[in-house]
Amino acid sequence: MSKKLTIGMFGFGVVGQGLYDIIKTKNLNLEIKKFVIKNADKQRSLPAELFTTDADSILEDDEINTVVELIDDADAAFEITKKALSSGKNVVSANKKMIATHLEELTELQQQYGTSLLYEGAVCGSIPIIRNLEEYYDNELLHSISGIFNGSSNYILSKIFNEGQSYEDALQKAQELGFAETNPILDVGGYDPKYKLTIVASHAYGLFVDPDTILNLGIDKLNDHDIRFAREKNFKIKLIPFAKEISNSEVVLYVLPRFITKDSILYNVENENNGVLVKAAFADEQFFYGKGAGGHPTGSAVLSDIAALRYGYRYEYKKHLESQELKYATNYDLKLYLRYEDEDLLENVEFKSISERFYSENAKYVIGYISLQEIIAKRDIINQEGNFLAELPF
Amino acid sequence: MSKKLTIGMFGFGVVGQGLYDIIKTKNLNLEIKKFVIKNADKQRSLPAELFTTDADSILEDDEINTVVELIDDADAAFEITKKALSSGKNVVSANKKMIATHLEELTELQQQYGTSLLYEGAVCGSIPIIRNLEEYYDNELLHSISGIFNGSSNYILSKIFNEGQSYEDALQKAQELGFAETNPILDVGGYDPKYKLTIVASHAYGLFVDPDTILNLGIDKLNDHDIRFAREKNFKIKLIPFAKEISNSEVVLYVLPRFITKDSILYNVENENNGVLVKAAFADEQFFYGKGAGGHPTGSAVLSDIAALRYGYRYEYKKHLESQELKYATNYDLKLYLRYEDEDLLENVEFKSISERFYSENAKYVIGYISLQEIIAKRDIINQEGNFLAELPF
Structure with a gap:
């Protein structure tokens, strides 16, 4: 047979x-x-x-x-x-x-x-x-797909949030354990989860998208101020690849650090484990969890x-x-936390709106909306040393 | 096409x-x-x-x-x-x-x-x-399959453990919301999850087993003493269908309430949600989570x-x-908590060993090992009003 x-x-x-x-x-x-x-x-x-x-x-x-x-x-x-x-x-x-x-x-x-x-x-x-997107969800209306696709970054974030380790110590530990690449930017910079997102989104939405056109920012600029900000609000930070159908004809795709609340199933995905969360019109929330590597x-x-x-x-x-109805789109506004060093940043990046501003001796941040398009266009400025961007829950 | x-x-x-x-x-x-x-x-x-x-x-x-x-x-x-x-x-x-x-x-x-x-x-x-057992894990060595297969029971247990409700109030709420059957024993007595377990185990292990020969005890006898016992030890109680390969030729199957520790992924499955945990030799722990009913x-x-x-x-x-190598077996010892009312029970049920005994004005319990075979044989005695049985972590 x-x-x-x-x-x-x-x-x-x-x-x-x-x-x-x-x-x-x-x-x-x-x-x-x-x-x-x-x-x-x-x-x-x-x-x-x-x-x-x-x-x-x-x-x-x-x-x-x-x-x-x-x-x-x-x-x-x-x-x-x-x-x-x-x-x-x-x-x-x-x-x-x-x-x-x-x-x-x-x-x-x-x-x-x-x-x-x-x-x-x-x-x-x-x-x-x-296999499940291809065979099982072939007729589902998929609202979004997100998850933890990169074990190394997640391991580092777990050590930081659960054990109070510094970013540097956690990264070194991940490298010693063989979870992280020698060039860790593939993991912590969000490139590895971006490739996976490209493949997942393709099987979810029937799209071919050049991964070079998809935004990825990582956790490599994360500092103590960001960690404290998250802790005070009972958030954890996770590196999240995200695909979302924003209209009948448009899908957005990006990889960004995100503040995650306790009621999200991704909050409990720890260490080198991976999880994929599918939100669908009829199946509702479906979650797949397991070992992401090894x-x-x-x-x-x-x-x-x-x-x-x-x-x-x-x-x-x-x-x-x-169907060729769905297209990759970037006309989507994100609610963001942006810690920055150089005041020029706020002049160079166009915010749709700003709801909070914070200054202290050690750090400055703004909270507001920026379009995905604008983040892609200003990626290099935003990703400069001294800055850190993460998505906030709406 | x-x-x-x-x-x-x-x-x-x-x-x-x-x-x-x-x-x-x-x-x-x-x-x-x-x-x-x-x-x-x-x-x-x-x-x-x-x-x-x-x-x-x-x-x-x-x-x-x-x-x-x-x-x-x-x-x-x-x-x-x-x-x-x-x-x-x-x-x-x-x-x-x-x-x-x-x-x-x-x-x-x-x-x-x-x-x-x-x-x-x-x-x-x-x-x-x-579909995943049939197609994707068709060559995996599956150590065990467990999970939360019954939304009604799990809803009741969530209300008890997270909101301090009584069993009776929680059951009534579940019935009002339409989660529980009019005859709730199908849910809370573990019959519904047993049918599901029979089907899952069949696709996991290639077995045909008459569900009437599979042990199921439910949460319907749960009382405040059991809840307090669980709380003191940081356990939650969940109703768990369980299939486990205990040798190259034998699989055990049963549905029992189980004390669950915080480090189990099933600990966080709440309310009417379902989860299936597959433990496999190579894929390791794989978890599927979603809406179990509706x-x-x-x-x-x-x-x-x-x-x-x-x-x-x-x-x-x-x-x-x-292959016809695997058979359904019952020669398996479980570590159990058994709260009981009538002293005769301890004479009628054969324990492999007893490690703890507790007496007070309000409740008596023993902790020890009983074989699955013996529980099946003495099911009616064990399941009498005033008794409650639950599996303990090893």
Whole structure:
């Protein structure tokens, strides 16, 4: 009943090894024939003849019908994925940057060659959000999708709010534990959750959006004043990717720090965990929570995709194909807290309205409304050292 | 690309109307041709010619290829479903008692006639747990599944623990709000969550178990002493259906009140909300949260099933067909709190061990281990007026 999969795998890092551990315990009618790795000299836990540095030994092997791509380099991953899909191989990938950046072209390749690309592991580890948006919420009116998509930032924020650690100490701890990238700006600057948001929003709303056009600001400028402000109001700060249908034809997308109240389900998502909150007209609030990263949780998502390929599963992209009504928009006003250093900022950034201003020796902030468009246009000024922007509850 | 569905619907209550509301807003290539209702005299919001009391006007209409069954009566629902599946019609049902009680026969009918029966709406309203167990966790090693599956009981417990209400007041409030059945024992006695557990466990472990053989005790005997005991230890009490793989060949299943600690994700599931917690070897802790009942959330689950039928979706029951290794077992020891009135109880029920005993003028309790087998055998004694049993964290 199921098709036998002969797999070529790119990469043998944390996720690849997690996946191999899982596959060992199961009788799944699949075989991993070859691993392509970058460093031929590294000691491996498996027989040497399974490893090669030559990509074509997978891509030009007709017996291999399935490519599992688990490498970091988004450009190399794209070349591999394109070539595999074009030559009749199905692909499973966990590379969020690659998928987010090239989703439209990758969708066309799948249609053209009748191949399947699955990427549940690219978004929030073990949480099956893509599959559910694609299959289960295919006819729901989705008001919004938000959540905690980045474990490293969330770990840092948990240490700050629950244990009183400083931003610097918490970041260092996250790096020691291996949660944070060596270049932490991908996490704390909101780039990683932005790629995931791009993919999620695509399956929710049938949109292809270039992630470079989506606003992301992170928690890297957070200081003690912001933390105190949040504490006094019983808020926590979380880094929130957000997609919202603002009209019948428009969806806004952005990643910003947000002050979260106790009654939000995201308030209790702590440490490296992830959560996805779907607000829908009929299903109401639906929340998915789980491990967002790590070899085994992400390996388990990749395995679910591999297993689904045995039964010919593919994303149908029904929302993309059936309606082209929704467009990415930026004409949306946000209620914001903006701590700033240089008075010029208030002249350079156009506020729709200002409801509070605060000055002290140590810090100045304003609370008011700014349009998403304006934040995107003035991103570099707003994101200067000494400033911190976060969204407030309405 | 999708098949046109011509639907005959049994029942036009809260869920049926919720569903109709949803379908109106969408262009789904489906038509509801006929409603069969029990009471012909009731005023309806739709044209009278859509309604009939004659079941055969759906079941013997060859143009109708899809039956949506949303009636309360489990026996009548089973007759309808059997006849529909046997005559080539696919069926969507939200009747948990009917599905739980007849799942094995219903599975055979689907195989025999090549028809499809979907029932996501029968388990935890809008939460897509069956679909995810069936499709996404089809190769996971599932350690356990637990959760809050009954909104009425949980609403009552929330009122008790968060607002200091008495059990009686909270039950009355739940009934006024329409959360609780007129005969509340189905909810507070743990029958409703037991039917859901039977279905969930079947899709998790490939088991067919007669729900009558599964232990359920409820919260109906809860009194102030138990509440005080929980409060002193910072516990909340929740009514928890539980399935756990205790060995390579055995799964235990039961529904019991449980003392829940603050660090459990179930601690924060309040009021009429539902949550399903899946613990898996590789995906780790995965949690699904949403509205467990109500016309729109359940209607949205039923709609997802209907929409999936347009693309020929059916549960594969792979776990049932591929392996018959797992069996339902009761050789499992539970750590329990048992408040009792009559000293004879301690002689009649065999404890594996007792670690605490408490006596006062108002109440007596013991803490110790009892086997699941023994609780099932002595259920009637344990469940007598004046006693209350709840599971403790290990």
